[in-house]
Amino acid sequence: MEAMTKSIEIPDCYYPKEPTLVCPSSSTPRHTLYLSNLDDQKFLRFSIKYLYVFKRPIVVESLKASLSKALVEYYPLAGRLRSSEEDEEKLEVDCNGEGALLAEGYVDLTADEFLKGSAKPNRSWRKLLYRVEAQNFVGVPPLIIQVTHLRCGGMILCTAINHCLCDGIGTAQFLHAWAQINAKPNSDLMMITPFHDRHMLKPRIPLEISFSHPEFNGHPAHDPSFNLLTQILLSQPLAPVSLTFTPSHVLHLKKQCIPSLKCTSFEALASHVWRAWVKSLDLPASLRVKLLFSVNVRKKLKPELPRGYYGNGFVLGCAETSVNQLVTSNAHYGVKLVQEAKNCIDDSYIRSMIDLLEEKRMKPDLSASLVISSWSKLGLEDLDFGEGRPLHMGTLASEIYCLFLPVTGDLHAFNVLISVPQAVAERFEHYCLKGLDSREEKEDIEKVNGGRGYCLDVV
Structure with a gap:
């Protein structure tokens, strides 16, 4: 058993240019995507944030091109969240092709230095993901990416994927599709074809609550x-x-x-x-x-x-x-x-x-x-x-x-x-x-x- 004790402070990132919006490379359906009650739960209104350290850099223009192709299949991730007109507490996705946000930065750090203190994240790590200024959660793009170049020639890739659109299995599915397109740009075969529709998880009419669901039952306030x-x-x-x-x-x-x-x-x-x-x-x-x-x-x-x-x-x-x-x-x-x-x-x-x-x-x-x-x-x-x-x-x-x-x-x-x-x-x-x-x-x-x-x- 190994207890990890080290952490590392991340220096400030330098951004040579403004982030760009990466849009789908070809036309995608324009419609409103219904989100199920499992999708838009209030406790899921955040982004799943992954961090990867690579020894060798991946050309950023190549990443943009492959992401653009991946977003043709995963086009809701290029859309924007909004409240439903019928119920303002209910979220939906406006599949408008506005694009994912991609930022490119540089930091005075090597991969080895990061790895030695990689066990315990701290607040300084947030510098590795571009912060979007928005009035609320709905105003943040569903997919945000930062590529950070390291002093040793390696790179850190951080992704923030809106939890209301994907769960862990879904995020892994998307990331592997993107990586496969980048690694094999001439291959048209995607690993798994994404299934977008969420209507299979619509509530019943009439509602039938037949279990106590202890995961939602709180303690008495007194x-x-x-x-x-x-x-x-x-x-x-x-x-x-x-x-x-x-x-x-x-x-x-x-x-x-x-x-x-x-x-x-x-x-x-x-x-x-x-x-x-x-x-x-x-x-x-x-x-x-x-x-x-x-x-x-x-x-x-x-x-x-x-x-x-x-x-x-x-x-x-x-x-x-x-x-x-x-x-x-x-x-x-x-x-x-x-x-x-x-x-x-x-x-x-x-x-x-x-x-x-x-x-x-x-x-x-x-x-x-x-x-x-x-x-x-x-x-x-x-x-x-x-x-x-x-x-x-x-x-x-x-x-x-x-x-x-x-x-x-x-x-x-x-x-x-x-x-x-x-x-x-x-x-x-x-x-x-x-x-x-x-x-x-x-x-x-x-x-x-x-x-x-x-x-x-x-x-």
Whole structure:
């Protein structure tokens, strides 16, 4: 287990010219794109920000040309968000071909210098993504890109993709399409044809809310335990914590559930991190705590969402228990809660949630919740524009929600990044590391994977 302690301050970027709008290279449909209730949730009104470090530069004019071609297929990303005329709280996309914003900058930094301090993002990293001045979220282009040239000849590529248009799977799908076009400009074959329409996720008439949906149920305002947690989370600055879990660490966690319970790497790690988070905060034993995590529903719906669907095709799974039960029980208990939360999500549950969001524009209950978003099985670390895979793939910022990030060069490892109150950061690291520093024996690895060695499993 490795605890990442270093961060790096990014110098100011120099912009030799104003950013440009990159428009689709040929005509695209002009219409209004309906966004589903899973798309335009209030808690998704931000951009997913990815950061890539490349050893060799990619010619910016080539990137613009390939982006222009990619936007012919992904034309909504060249449009603009707006409020619906029928319901001002409902968002839609004006597919007007206005274009994605691309900025080009220079910074006095080398790739090696960045990599040495790349574990923990800080506020200075925001310099690597051009800031658009807008009155509100709706006024920001759905796709913003900055190419930053480094002193060593390498480059950093940052992308901000509006979450209301794409989820993690959708953003990865778009980025790989763009990279493929740049790497093979004479090839007309796109990896996956994007599916734009969102009407398959429209609410039912009449609405039918048949589940309680605990992910949206908050704590009573007068609950003293809840008020204490709020005070803990808001009373001090947040500190980023970055931990790398190797395949051996993950297998050790999975082994704790065998033979009575088989689980995926995500289930074992999510339960472990949740438990460490709760223990580090030293919360009242009776407080109810939640683990919220994204669950891909593309194949859970009836009919299934079409291949290439790049909109938001996920809902939040919700595991819930008391602090006392979580911290005093064995690993089996937390993993079982995660599995039960996943297994209850079927077509009926998803449709009920869509209907609930039609009736009430609700946000998930984040008051006593750890939120985990997994980026580790999306292939984001394999992005290749023709000059090789990135030296580093990560996020531009560390937030209070928890990210499971891919580890470049190790398909089965996870980098866990989260910001916690400064006073508990060391305790959180301690509880994550506890019991995971022993070397795994070969027979333990084989036992976990049924004698097959390392195995790849998904969320």
